[in-house]
Amino acid sequence: xxxxVAVLPGDGIGPEVMxxxxxxxxxxxxxxxxxxELIFGLIGGSAYDETGSPLPEETKKICLGADAVLLxxxxxxxxxxxxxxxxxxxxxxxxxxxxxKLYANLRPAVIYEELRAMSPLSERxxxxxxxILTVRELAHGIYFGEPKELTDTMGLDTMVYTSDQVERIxxxxxxxxxxxxxxxxxxxxxxxxxSSKLWRRVVTELAHEYPDVxxxxxxxxxxxxxxxxxxxxxxVIVTSxxxxxxxxxxxxxxxxxxxxxxxxxxxxxxxxxxxxGGSAPDIAGKGIANPIAQILSLAMMLEYSFDLNxxxxxxxxxxxxxxxxxxxxxxxxxxxxxxxxxxxxADAIISRI
Amino acid sequence: xxxxVAVLPGDGIGPEVMxxxxxxxxxxxxxxxxxxELIFGLIGGSAYDETGSPLPEETKKICLGADAVLLxxxxxxxxxxxxxxxxxxxxxxxxxxxxxKLYANLRPAVIYEELRAMSPLSERxxxxxxxILTVRELAHGIYFGEPKELTDTMGLDTMVYTSDQVERIxxxxxxxxxxxxxxxxxxxxxxxxxSSKLWRRVVTELAHEYPDVxxxxxxxxxxxxxxxxxxxxxxVIVTSxxxxxxxxxxxxxxxxxxxxxxxxxxxxxxxxxxxxGGSAPDIAGKGIANPIAQILSLAMMLEYSFDLNxxxxxxxxxxxxxxxxxxxxxxxxxxxxxxxxxxxxADAIISRI
Ligand SMILES: CC(C)[C@H](C(=O)O)[C@@H](O)C(=O)O
Ligand SMILES: CC(C)[C@H](C(=O)O)[C@@H](O)C(=O)O
Numbered sequence: 001x002x003x004x005v006a007v008l009p010g011d012g013i014g015p016e017v018m019x020x021x022x023x024x025x026x027x028x029x030x031x032x033x034x035x036x037e038l039i040f041g042l043i044g045g046s047a048y049d050e051t052g053s054p055l056p057e058e059t060k061k062i063c064l065g066a067d068a069v070l071l072x073x074x075x076x077x078x079x080x081x082x083x084x085x086x087x088x089x090x091x092x093x094x095x096x097x098x099x100x101k102l103y104a105n106l107r108p109a110v111i112y113e114e115l116r117a118m119s120p121l122s123e124r125x126x127x128x129x130x131x132i133l134t135v136r137e138l139a140h141g142i143y144f145g146e147p148k149e150l151t152d153t154m155g156l157d158t159m160v161y162t163s164d165q166v167e168r169i170x171x172x173x174x175x176x177x178x179x180x181x182x183x184x185x186x187x188x189x190x191x192x193x194x195s196s197k198l199w200r201r202v203v204t205e206l207a208h209e210y211p212d213v214x215x216x217x218x219x220x221x222x223x224x225x226x227x228x229x230x231x232x233x234x235x236v237i238v239t240s241x242x243x244x245x246x247x248x249x250x251x252x253x254x255x256x257x258x259x260x261x262x263x264x265x266x267x268x269x270x271x272x273x274x275x276x277g278g279s280a281p282d283i284a285g286k287g288i289a290n291p292i293a294q295i296l297s298l299a300m301m302l303e304y305s306f307d308l309n310x311x312x313x314x315x316x317x318x319x320x321x322x323x324x325x326x327x328x329x330x331x332x333x334x335x336x337x338x339x340x341x342x343x344x345x346a347d348a349i350i351s352r353i
Numbered sequence: 354x355x356x357x358v359a360v361l362p363g364d365g366i367g368p369e370v371m372x373x374x375x376x377x378x379x380x381x382x383x384x385x386x387x388x389x390e391l392i393f394g395l396i397g398g399s400a401y402d403e404t405g406s407p408l409p410e411e412t413k414k415i416c417l418g419a420d421a422v423l424l425x426x427x428x429x430x431x432x433x434x435x436x437x438x439x440x441x442x443x444x445x446x447x448x449x450x451x452x453x454k455l456y457a458n459l460r461p462a463v464i465y466e467e468l469r470a471m472s473p474l475s476e477r478x479x480x481x482x483x484x485i486l487t488v489r490e491l492a493h494g495i496y497f498g499e500p501k502e503l504t505d506t507m508g509l510d511t512m513v514y515t516s517d518q519v520e521r522i523x524x525x526x527x528x529x530x531x532x533x534x535x536x537x538x539x540x541x542x543x544x545x546x547x548s549s550k551l552w553r554r555v556v557t558e559l560a561h562e563y564p565d566v567x568x569x570x571x572x573x574x575x576x577x578x579x580x581x582x583x584x585x586x587x588x589v590i591v592t593s594x595x596x597x598x599x600x601x602x603x604x605x606x607x608x609x610x611x612x613x614x615x616x617x618x619x620x621x622x623x624x625x626x627x628x629x630g631g632s633a634p635d636i637a638g639k640g641i642a643n644p645i646a647q648i649l650s651l652a653m654m655l656e657y658s659f660d661l662n663x664x665x666x667x668x669x670x671x672x673x674x675x676x677x678x679x680x681x682x683x684x685x686x687x688x689x690x691x692x693x694x695x696x697x698x699a700d701a702i703i704s705r706i
Contacts, residue, residue: 089544120478120581142512148547153516155551159495160509189595191442194501198508221602228473228581228606242542246599249574253581 003036003306006066008043008059011079011088012279013289014072020291020346021070021298024315027350028302032311039066043096044074044088044279054079054092060099063270068305069100070298071274076281094143100272102265103139103165104172105244106300107276108132109251109261112323115332118256125230132227132234132251133176136244137161137169138265141195143241161195161240166202172266173238174210181235183214187223187243199240223247227254252276259290259331262297264304273301283330287341290329292319295349318352356389356659359419361396361412364432364441365632366642367425373644373699374423374651377668380703381655385664392419396449397427397441397632407432407445413452416623421658422453423651424627429634447496453625455618456492456518457525458597459653460629461485462604462614465676468685471609478583485580485587485604486529489597490514490522491618494548496594514548514593519555525619526591527563534588536567540576540596552593576600580607605629612643612684615650617657626654636683640694643682645672648702671705 007022009015022038029035041059048054054074063069074088085091096102111119111130119126145158170186177184186203188196200217207215218226220243226233227250239247252261258277265272275293283289295315303312323332327348330339340348360375362368375391382388394412401407407427416422427441438444464472464483472479498511523539530537539556541549553570560568571579573596579586580603592600605614611630618625628646636642648668656665676685680701683692693701 084544087544094545120475120583121473122475125473143545145509150547150550153551154513155546155548156498156511156513157546157548158509158511160507163506189598191437191440192447192496193508193510194503195508195510197503198506221598224577224599224603225606228603229609230473245542245574246577250577250581250603253578256582 006069010072010074011044012284017291017294018072021294045079069272073279100267102267104266105136105138106264107248134248135173135238141241177213177236183235187239264300273297359422363425363427364397365637370644370647371425374647397445398432422625426632453620455620457619458489458491459617460601487601488526488591494594530589536588540592617653626650
């Protein structure tokens, strides 16, 4: 088995939290007796500043030659005024997604018992543990559908899915549900959209192959409402690119801080792993960012790309234990606690592995 | 001034809550010395059962001949299996929207001080009064864009806006903000969608005409997150048809019960007013539904279609007073209180006018 990882720290807090994650990886390698080959590349605004491109050729090569990509974060106000294809988001992240044909974005939203008070939701709503996995289609739909047109007086986008595209992502949803709470909620707008009608039809046909999974369908407007009213009803949500963009952010909001939430974007051969949160330019360089999302993204990489499930579990339980022990960066602090630095958090996690 | 109102009670709890609203109207007419002409029509599942169509010709005629339409609610599991064009939603409500060219959907989300505990959000988030108005484009966008295609293996929708269409709805947003908290948040996905790029451009150009309004732009994924994390930051939200569908439902969820939330859908000549909630088939016919959303929809009609602002204010303050006095239907009950019936709630409101 080859362990070649493209490491793209990116912008803002990316480099700091990546450094922490790589220290954790070091400890894991020691403990589990393997060694990964890390190749570093530039991406985002910092890549643009250095090379004139948010996704330089060199980075493309590095990624295409790797088994997995570990990304920090990208973007910041400094680069907001650039033409679209030069921005960290479009020219960097979206172009990379496209190049790697990343088709399934997995975003867990989990509230740690000890961090419940961080959630904007009331205790009545959070009477049990929120643990939602959004499986978002990432390679098609209205993000990439043709035609796309923009004139002085008209703007047009095309939301299109084929049954094969839907089948592939929906199977990921069913499979994820089988490994978790065995409940899958497919979200669409089938009362209005043709692409959603196709989506619902494919989901309904596939359901027979997964008799152990309890399937439900929900309209996207209702899903946006239900995530707020009663998030505990959800286990796995599977949905299209645009709806997944919206609902996975709403689910993340339930947890209060994005500093804890990792994500995986699966491709056919190469998958990408990154924190759900942004580059947090306001606190970048201060050494106070929460590295947990990056460290849990590393854990997802070990699990999804390399089947190193025990190693992933070791990271997760070390993180759990830190949170339980009241070790907190500023973003997840409660009254009466003292904030630790990015490095201290990483060290605390490492010492528990 | 002509006061001709098409009254469409519809399905489920529609007829009961409509009866209450009409009793309130009676009292208002008495007090303010005017008389409306009410013409009753069928719509939705009950119309389908009686005539074979969810929007019978007779109803179309009634609506087109009226100055405003007051709608109850439509739909229910009984009619879910019908072909799309026969369903209460598509064949009834959406067809009516199209026929009346309703282009602006206004949905206020307000939390009454006394009902804060109904909200799924924590007290920390609700430290002040939530009062959000979503102004949703209702006549265009991906709901009606052509082409729309559905084959065995492909589903396609078109999200399209022209600058005129955007301008009309965005002006409604600015005007609404001028009458309220003077803050407008325009929601789009301009980092990805061409239709959103056009949208943002039009909003930016119009902003110069409304210097008294503080304008912000937000991506739809972030808006879904911010509504949960910090709803107090919003005054008026203006957005496209699909995003408005999702975000107005999410905003409504903040309030806990839909039983309190009215809506207005403005057309060029004829506007439509209806509760935000559904037909609640589970409690239909029991006389326990909350009539407040319907009664507040009546108030919006008086204000928007007939400029009867004092009459509208009288209704609102009577509703406020009832809520303050602890008069509650089952959906907004707190511990230790006894629920009143639909009729009792209406009577309590009437006695305060
Ligand atoms: C930056 C943007 C293009 C991106 C998206 O919409 O997919 C982001 O919101 C995300 O969810 O990763
Ligand atoms: C019933 C459905 C077609 C409708 C919509 O999507 O507009 C509903 O969700 C609404 O918001 O009024």
